[in-house]
Amino acid sequence: MQNNSIKILLADDDEDDRLFFTEAFEELKIKSSVSTFKNGVLLMEYLNQANCVLPDLLFLDLNMPKKSGIECLKEIKQEQRFKDMVIAIYSTSASEEDIEKTFVLGANIYIKKPNDFGKLKKALSEVVTTNWQYQTNSLNKENFLLRL
Amino acid sequence: MKNTVTYNYRFLKLAFGLDLFIILCIGGFSYKHTQDLKKSVELTKHTYEVNIELKDLLTNIKKTEISERDFIISDDSSFIDNYNRGRIKIAENLKNLDVLTQDNALQQTNLDSLNKAIGQRLFYLSETLEDYKSGNLNSPGFKSSFELGNLKMSSIEKEVEIMMSHEDNILYERKKQSEKALSRTPIILYSVLILTLLLLLVAYAIINRDLKAFKHTNEKLNMFKESASLSEIVSRHGSWTCHIDDETYEFSDNLYRILGEEPQSFESTIENFMTFVHKEDVEKLTAQVERMVVEQNLPFIYYRIIRKDGEIRHLKAYGEAYTNDDGENKLIGTTADITDEVHNFQIIEERNEELERNNKELSAFNYVASHDLQEPLRKIQTFISRLDDKESKNLSEKGKMYMDRIRKAADRMRLLIDDLLQFSRTNRADSVAELTDINIILEEAKQENLEVIVEKKATITYDEFPEIAVIPFQIKQLFINLLGNALKYSKEDVTPHINITYEKVAAKKDVNLHYMPENFYHKISIKDNGIGFEQEYAKKIFTLFNRLHSRDEYSGTGIGLSICKKIMDNHNGLIIAHGKPNEGSTFTVYIPEQLS
Incomplete structure (x- = not known):
C-alpha cells in the first residue's frame, strides 16, 4: 500500500465539502488519487462496474439525496468483492444513533466533519496512515469515533 | 349482628319446644292426678257400701230374731211373714257382699266364715221355731237351741266387726298412699309452671332485645338508603337489582334521572330501559344482559343512551351476584354516568396529540439546528481558516482585523448552537x-x-x-x-x-x-x-x-x-x-x- 498511490473515494452531496476534501489531500503530500461522487447512486454505479479498480479507502457522507450513506454501506457490506475496502463515515452530525448504526453495519471509523481546515487535514492524515489490517482486529465502539 | 340473631332464633325455637313439652307434661300430671282422686273416691264409696251392707245384714238378722220372738210371744201369724222376709233379705245381703268383695280374697274368706256363722244362726232359729210349733217350749232342746243361737249371734257380730275393720284398714292404707302421691303433685306442678314461666320470660326478653336491635338496624338502613340515594345524585350513578329467577328489575330513583326521566315514572323492565339505549349499543348491551342472567355476573360494560331531548350520555355498568338467606338469586348493579369523564378524556387525548405534535416539531427543529444550521457555519469557519492560512498575507491590517472579528463572531455562533442543542437534548x-x-x-x-x-x-x-x-x-x-x-x-x-x-x-x-x-x-x-x-x-x-x-x-x-x-x-x-x-x-x- 505504501509503495503505490492510495486510491480514495468520497461520496458527498456538498460541493464545498468535496472541495475541502480534495484540497486537504493535495496539501497532505500523500501519494493518493481522490475521486468524488455527488450521491450514493453514482458511487454504487461506479463500484458495481466489473472492471472497476476498487479503492483502498471510501469516505461516505450519510445525508445524501437519492441514496443515503447508510444504504450504500449496507449494499457494500453485502458484497464479498468489497470486503477489504476500508469505509470511513464522514458526516456533519455525530448523533449517537448514527454512530451506533454505522458501527453495527461494519464501518471502520466515524469522522465528524471539523470546522477548521487544519483539523480536517489532521483527521484525514490519521485515517490514511492507520494500519487497518491491524486496527480491524481490535475494532471497538470506543475508538470508532475519531477524536481529534 | 346476624350471628346473634341466628343464635337467638335457635334459642327461641328450643325454648318454645321445651315449653310445649312441659305443658304437655303438666297435662299428663293433671290427668293422672284426677284419675287418682277418682279412684280414691270410688274406693271410699266401695268401703262405705261394704260397711252399710254389713250393718244392714246385722240389722236384718236381728230383725229376723225379733220377728221370731214376737211370733212366739204373741202367736200372731203376721210376725212369721216378717221372719220369712228377714231371711230373704239376709240372703240378698250376703249375695251383695259376695259381689262387693269379689276382688278381695281375704274378705271372701271372712265372708265365708260369716256366711257359715249366719247359716248356723238361722239353723238354730228354725230349730226354736219348730220346737215352738210342736209345743216343746220347755224341752231342753229348745233351750239349748236358743242359747246356742244367741252365742252364734255374738260370733256373727265379731265376724262383721273383723270385715268392717279390714275394710277400714284398706281404706286407710289407700288413702295414706294416695294422699302421699297427691301431696307431691301440686309442688311438682307448681315448680314446673314456674320454670315454664321463666323460660317464657327469657324468650320474651330476647325477642324484645332483638326487636330493639332490628328497629335500630332498620333506622340505620333507612338512613343509609337516604344517604345512598343522595350520593347517587352527587356522583351521578344509579343502582338496580335484577331478580334472576323471574327476570324482574328494580331501578333506583337516580337511574331514572340519569335517563332524563322522573323517578319511577315508568315500569322498571329491561324492555323499557332498552328504549333509551343508543341504537348502535343495543345489540352489545342485550347480549351482555342475556349473558348476565345466565352467568349471574356482569363485567364492566360501556354504552350510550339517548335522552328524550336527544342528549347522548355515556354510561358504565357493573353488577355482582348476590344470594340472600332465603336462597333467592339477585344481581346487584350500579350504572354510572361517565359522560363528563369521557369528554375530559377526549380533551386530554386531544391535548396529548397536540403535545405530541409539538414535540415532533421541536425535535424537527432540533434536527434543523443540529444539522442544517451547523453546516453553513462549519463551512464559514473552514473558509475562514483557509483564508487565515493562505490569504492573510494579502490582507491589510484592517482586513486582518475584520477577519479576526468574523472568526470570533462565527466561534460565538458555534458556541451558541452547541449550547442550545445541549439544552434541548437535556430531556x-x-x-x-x-x-x-x-x-x-x-x-x-x-x-x-x-x-x-x-x-x-x-x-x-x-x-x-x-x-x-x-x-x-x-x-x-x-x-x-x-x-x-x-x-x-x-x-x-x-x-x-x-x-x-x-x-x-x-x-x-x-x-x-x-x-x-x-x-x-x-x-x-x-x-x-x-x-x-x-x-x-x-x-x-x-x-x-x-x-x-x-x-x-x-x-x-x-x-x-x-x-x-x-x-x-x-x-x-x-x-x-x-x-x-x-x-x-x-x-x-x-x-x-x-x-x-
Whole structure:
C-alpha cells in the first residue's frame, strides 16, 4: 500500500465539502488519487462496474439525496468483492444513533466533519496512515469515533 | 349482628319446644292426678257400701230374731211373714257382699266364715221355731237351741266387726298412699309452671332485645338508603337489582334521572330501559344482559343512551351476584354516568396529540439546528481558516482585523448552537437513571475543564461521594458546567479554590426542601472563592440567556446554568445559588434519595 498511490473515494452531496476534501489531500503530500461522487447512486454505479479498480479507502457522507450513506454501506457490506475496502463515515452530525448504526453495519471509523481546515487535514492524515489490517482486529465502539 | 340473631332464633325455637313439652307434661300430671282422686273416691264409696251392707245384714238378722220372738210371744201369724222376709233379705245381703268383695280374697274368706256363722244362726232359729210349733217350749232342746243361737249371734257380730275393720284398714292404707302421691303433685306442678314461666320470660326478653336491635338496624338502613340515594345524585350513578329467577328489575330513583326521566315514572323492565339505549349499543348491551342472567355476573360494560331531548350520555355498568338467606338469586348493579369523564378524556387525548405534535416539531427543529444550521457555519469557519492560512498575507491590517472579528463572531455562533442543542437534548424521556459512582463522574468533569484548571493553577477539594441513582451523562454535564463557571468567574489576583461537599439530609431539616416530596436528599455543594454575585440575582441566573456580565468581560451564552436547572428538574431535584460579591458563590444541588 505504501509503495503505490492510495486510491480514495468520497461520496458527498456538498460541493464545498468535496472541495475541502480534495484540497486537504493535495496539501497532505500523500501519494493518493481522490475521486468524488455527488450521491450514493453514482458511487454504487461506479463500484458495481466489473472492471472497476476498487479503492483502498471510501469516505461516505450519510445525508445524501437519492441514496443515503447508510444504504450504500449496507449494499457494500453485502458484497464479498468489497470486503477489504476500508469505509470511513464522514458526516456533519455525530448523533449517537448514527454512530451506533454505522458501527453495527461494519464501518471502520466515524469522522465528524471539523470546522477548521487544519483539523480536517489532521483527521484525514490519521485515517490514511492507520494500519487497518491491524486496527480491524481490535475494532471497538470506543475508538470508532475519531477524536481529534 | 346476624350471628346473634341466628343464635337467638335457635334459642327461641328450643325454648318454645321445651315449653310445649312441659305443658304437655303438666297435662299428663293433671290427668293422672284426677284419675287418682277418682279412684280414691270410688274406693271410699266401695268401703262405705261394704260397711252399710254389713250393718244392714246385722240389722236384718236381728230383725229376723225379733220377728221370731214376737211370733212366739204373741202367736200372731203376721210376725212369721216378717221372719220369712228377714231371711230373704239376709240372703240378698250376703249375695251383695259376695259381689262387693269379689276382688278381695281375704274378705271372701271372712265372708265365708260369716256366711257359715249366719247359716248356723238361722239353723238354730228354725230349730226354736219348730220346737215352738210342736209345743216343746220347755224341752231342753229348745233351750239349748236358743242359747246356742244367741252365742252364734255374738260370733256373727265379731265376724262383721273383723270385715268392717279390714275394710277400714284398706281404706286407710289407700288413702295414706294416695294422699302421699297427691301431696307431691301440686309442688311438682307448681315448680314446673314456674320454670315454664321463666323460660317464657327469657324468650320474651330476647325477642324484645332483638326487636330493639332490628328497629335500630332498620333506622340505620333507612338512613343509609337516604344517604345512598343522595350520593347517587352527587356522583351521578344509579343502582338496580335484577331478580334472576323471574327476570324482574328494580331501578333506583337516580337511574331514572340519569335517563332524563322522573323517578319511577315508568315500569322498571329491561324492555323499557332498552328504549333509551343508543341504537348502535343495543345489540352489545342485550347480549351482555342475556349473558348476565345466565352467568349471574356482569363485567364492566360501556354504552350510550339517548335522552328524550336527544342528549347522548355515556354510561358504565357493573353488577355482582348476590344470594340472600332465603336462597333467592339477585344481581346487584350500579350504572354510572361517565359522560363528563369521557369528554375530559377526549380533551386530554386531544391535548396529548397536540403535545405530541409539538414535540415532533421541536425535535424537527432540533434536527434543523443540529444539522442544517451547523453546516453553513462549519463551512464559514473552514473558509475562514483557509483564508487565515493562505490569504492573510494579502490582507491589510484592517482586513486582518475584520477577519479576526468574523472568526470570533462565527466561534460565538458555534458556541451558541452547541449550547442550545445541549439544552434541548437535556430531556428526561429518553434517559434512564442508574446507580452511579459520583466520584468517577466528578473526575470526568474535572478532565473536561483540565485546560483551565492547569492554566489558572486552580485547586479542587472534595468529599467522598456514595453511589447515587442519576442520569449519568446529565449529572456529568451539571458538574462540567458548575466547575466551568467556578473557574471562569475567578478573581484575577487570587488562585481559584473550589470545595465540593456532600451530605445526606432529611427534607424536614433543610429549609430549602420544605416543599419537596421526598424524605431524604443528597446535598452536594460547590463553593468557590471567585467574584461572586449579588444575592438578588440568585434566581435570575438560572433563566435561559440570562447573564450578569457583558460579553467582553466574560465569555458565555447564558445557557449553562439553565441546562443545570433543567437537569435538576429532570431528577426531581433542586439547584440553589448563593453569592456574595468579591467573596465567592456556592451552588447547592439536591438529588432525591429515591429517583423514580
